[in-house]
Amino acid sequence: MSGREHGPDAADLAWCHEAVQGVSRTFALTVDVLEEPMASQICVGYLLCRVADTVEDAGHIPPDAQSDVLRTYRRAIDPDDETDIGEFREAVDEWLPAELDDDWTVVAEAPTIAATFEELDPDAQEAIVPPVLEMVDGMAMFVDRHATEGGLRIDDRDELEQYCYYAAGTVGNLITNLLTRGDVGEERAERLRETAEEFGLLLQLVNVSKDVYDDYTEENNVYLPAEWLEAEGVDQERVVHPENRESSARVVDRTADYARSFLDDAQAYLETMPLSNGNTLEAWTVPYLLAVGTLRELGTRPEDALTETGVKVSRQEVFAVMSAASDVGRDSLAELRQTIARTPFHRTVGSAD
């Protein structure tokens, strides 16, 4: 391939940047504050992940078909396999909703994403492919495992951790592969490899804790472990039933606590990350601090994760965090984390700037 000389088609790359804005709050913010070439590499790498994630989350595709489509996608991404991305596009065609939302537009445009990917620097492609393949393998495995239940039903903490690894730990590895190209010392690279998965787990577990209602009602997935729900006397199928509100909320609490156990490793990652090839501290500090804020909100009203109300930090706080992250230094991360764990950040900002 002659990617090095030409680089991605400008219109396709611009489309990828626009697409990421519609599908992930985390990566919309992140890609915006990365510099080139990292911004485009993370953008395209994440879109490759997002195609698989949308197919996996699709409640309307029967598990057998879901798993077939995921495996076709895997073959199309694998450079050692002849399968063309066009075969995936054909396989998924019958499952595309009549009206394409942002997520399904990304699935339908998988050939554009793959073509853009193939024009990235070869070393970036090599960094991105293995974690994407691992993610797709894991997702296909989970779909097969829970085929008879029609949606995912996580059994216990180990299975929750395994799921979060495939959904987000692999993304942490993708980012780390990109960041550790070139001359990053071996010790530093090792530290990043030791904490990357945990960063992904933190973000995914925050999503699992706060999105219980939407995950169940829109995607027929229950990530709160059956074992933890049973200990509170709740059947997994009745996780969002009003009569179980208090008991399920205790499991939301427990899941949020589990997420908190990964905060130190995520912070260590931020403190270690090289700021080269267009990487910025700001890009990954924003999702980290927003996770801290979301965990604070979950701590005060876990029951909102079980209703349409949902749990999230306010827009004012998002803006305040983004603004603080734009000139954050590694040495102020610990203090910012402590502040946000206690109080919505926009209420403290006067003293912060």
Ligand SMILES: CC(C)=CCC/C(C)=C/CC/C(C)=C/COP(=O)(O)OP(=O)(O)O
């Ligand atoms: C080493 C390192 C930096 C690791 C972190 C890896 C990482 C960013 C993983 C993705 C986690 C995630 C939950 C994405 C989607 O969230 P979302 O809230 O954007 O998705 P949504 O908007 O679709 O809900």
